[in-house]
Amino acid sequence: MKKKAKIAALSAAGLLLAGNAVKAVRYRPIKEQAPSLPDENVNTERYIETLCEAIRCKTVSNTDETLTDWDEFEKLHKLFEKKYPLLHKTLSVRTVGKAGLIFTWQGTDETLKPIALIGHQDVVPVQEEKLADWTHPPFEGEIADGFIWGRGATDMKNHVVGVLESVETLLEEGFTPKRTVIICFGYNEELLDTEAAAAPLISKTLENEGVMLESVLDEGGAILELDVPHVIKNKVAGIGIAEKGYCDFEISVDAKGGHSSTPPKHSAVGELSKAVLDLENHQFPAKVTQEMKMIVETIARNTELPVRLIGCNARSLLSVFKPALASIPPVASVMRTTTAVTMTNGSPQANVLPQKATATVNFRIMPGNSIADVEKHIRRVIRNKDVKIKLLGGNEPSIVSPTDTSTMKAISAICCGLFDMGKPAPFVVMGATDARHYQNLTEQIYRFSPFVMSPEILMTAHGTDERIPIDCLENGVVFFKRYIRMLAGE
Numbered sequence: 074m075k076k077k078a079k080i081a082a083l084s085a086a087g088l089l090l091a092g093n094a095v096k097a098v099r100y101r102p103i104k105e106q107a108p109s110l111p112d113e114n115v116n117t118e119r120y121i122e123t124l125c126e127a128i129r130c131k132t133v134s135n136t137d138e139t140l141t142d143w144d145e146f147e148k149l150h151k152l153f154e155k156k157y158p159l160l161h162k163t164l165s166v167r168t169v170g171k172a173g174l175i176f177t178w179q180g181t182d183e184t185l186k187p188i189a190l191i192g193h194q195d196v197v198p199v200q201e202e203k204l205a206d207w208t209h210p211p212f213e214g215e216i217a218d219g220f221i222w223g224r225g226a227t228d229m230k231n232h233v234v235g236v237l238e239s240v241e242t243l244l245e246e247g248f249t250p251k252r253t254v255i256i257c258f259g260y261n262e263e264l265l266d267t268e269a270a271a272a273p274l275i276s277k278t279l280e281n282e283g284v285m286l287e288s289v290l291d292e293g294g295a296i297l298e299l300d301v302p303h304v305i306k307n308k309v310a311g312i313g314i315a316e317k318g319y320c321d322f323e324i325s326v327d328a329k330g331g332h333s334s335t336p337p338k339h340s341a342v343g344e345l346s347k348a349v350l351d352l353e354n355h356q357f358p359a360k361v362t363q364e365m366k367m368i369v370e371t372i373a374r375n376t377e378l379p380v381r382l383i384g385c386n387a388r389s390l391l392s393v394f395k396p397a398l399a400s401i402p403p404v405a406s407v408m409r410t411t412t413a414v415t416m417t418n419g420s421p422q423a424n425v426l427p428q429k430a431t432a433t434v435n436f437r438i439m440p441g442n443s444i445a446d447v448e449k450h451i452r453r454v455i456r457n458k459d460v461k462i463k464l465l466g467g468n469e470p471s472i473v474s475p476t477d478t479s480t481m482k483a484i485s486a487i488c489c490g491l492f493d494m495g496k497p498a499p500f501v502v503m504g505a506t507d508a509r510h511y512q513n514l515t516e517q518i519y520r521f522s523p524f525v526m527s528p529e530i531l532m533t534a535h536g537t538d539e540r541i542p543i544d545c546l547e548n549g550v551v552f553f554k555r556y557i558r559m560l561a562g563e
């Protein structure tokens with residue numbers, strides 16, 4: 074009997090393993106059915122020239138607007154006029170705020186809501202002391218070793234120029250949109266929480282004119298070429314359907330102060346430290362979100378066969394390993410609202426007891442939580458009436474855009490056909506983009522840049538040696554052309 078039971082158990086295990094192996098073999102990227110789309114012309118030479126010249130315009134945004142060199146934005150606009158004459162002749166062009174641009178390409182059917190392609194013209198500065206680290210200077214737009222080098226090459230002059238390039242080429246080919254196409258470029262996306270943000274100014278301008286949009290396409294998601302020997306060698310893409318919110322709280326403790334030679338048991342800093350530890354020890358609960366499941370599944374489907382034997386169970390494994398995953402900071406950041414104590418302040422001098430101690434805590438808020446939830450959480454965790462809690466500022470997380478829309482399907486279909494890859498996965502963007510400022514005009518907001526690059530190159534954005542591979546540019550324009558044809562064409 075015992076032997077029989079053993080045999081039965083072994084057979085069951087064998088069947089399970091065989092079943093898993095079959096599942097793993099079939100666990101391949103899902104494709105979106107694409108309509109047959111014509112080949113597209115791309116003037117790659119003009120695109121490269123324009124992108125290099127655009128990088129030479131030092132459109133660095135500054136929180137103090139008087140320190141921004143607006144002539145550089147003017148130079149960029151002149152460049153667009155010179156390179157894209159048909160676009161400037163056919164589309165209505167206007168400036169909003171300091172240097173925002175709205176291009177409107179009137180469609181033939183006014184009953185259809187326009188689509189918008191948005192972006193930002195500004196770039197982050199290059200620290201003076203880091204200049205020498207650059208292989209090619211950041212504002213020269215040099216071409217070398219198969220790359221265009223410089224600030225903005227991947228974030229996001231490549232995208233901005235690519236959109237204009239696609240419209241110019243469509244115009245040269247005599248294309249007229251049925252649905253109106255609106256292109257909006259802001260000028261201070263890189264600044265956190267500036268009161269003079271360009272994107273809300275642009276979206277408000279459109280709202281005041283009674284414009285409602287079908288959808289918005291901005292940066293935020295990417296196509297990554299992953300190459301880890303024996304694990305994965307494939308392209309994987311994500312479309313940002315939401316972005317986290319952001320807020321800063323100040324927590325503080327007041328005290329008498331006095332001479333440091335006669336200290337109390339706990340100074341204001343000591344009291345505050347307990348509150349800081351309470352916050353760090355009581356994190357927001359971690360969740361395996363639907364978006365997390367989808368992105369992990371998408372990656373798993375692209376892995377090579379031995380890895381896929383485990384990968385094909387990714388969804389269930391995520392739940393099993395939730396506590397372990399939540400202990401890895403980059404993974405935890407996609408699972409919860411994060412708490413980061415970033416700044417502290419006490420007494421101004423070593424021999425003086427502090428009369429006030431403060432700590433600034435930065436929270437990145439998951440969609441589903443709000444700034445009010447964060448405040449409630451802080452009050453629940455710090456059970457000390459002597460600790461004052463003050464909101465310094467922030468913005469709520471964005472809405473979560475629907476995934477079963479024609480815009481989302483168009484992005485997927487173009488990607489599958491053009492880049493020979495599986496469907497991109499929806500995900501929550503960790504940083505902030507201009508896209509959230511368009512929520513007043515549509516709920517269909519997607520963050521995606523159609524340029525194939527390695528994670529290493531993508532990471533150069535905002536860093537030293539920012540650069541873009543020249544060979545990914547052509548398909549970027551093909552993507553935008555097809556996007557406009559599919560969503561705004563006949």
Ligand SMILES: [Zn+2]
Nearest residue numbers: 228229262292
């Ligand atoms: Zn950007």
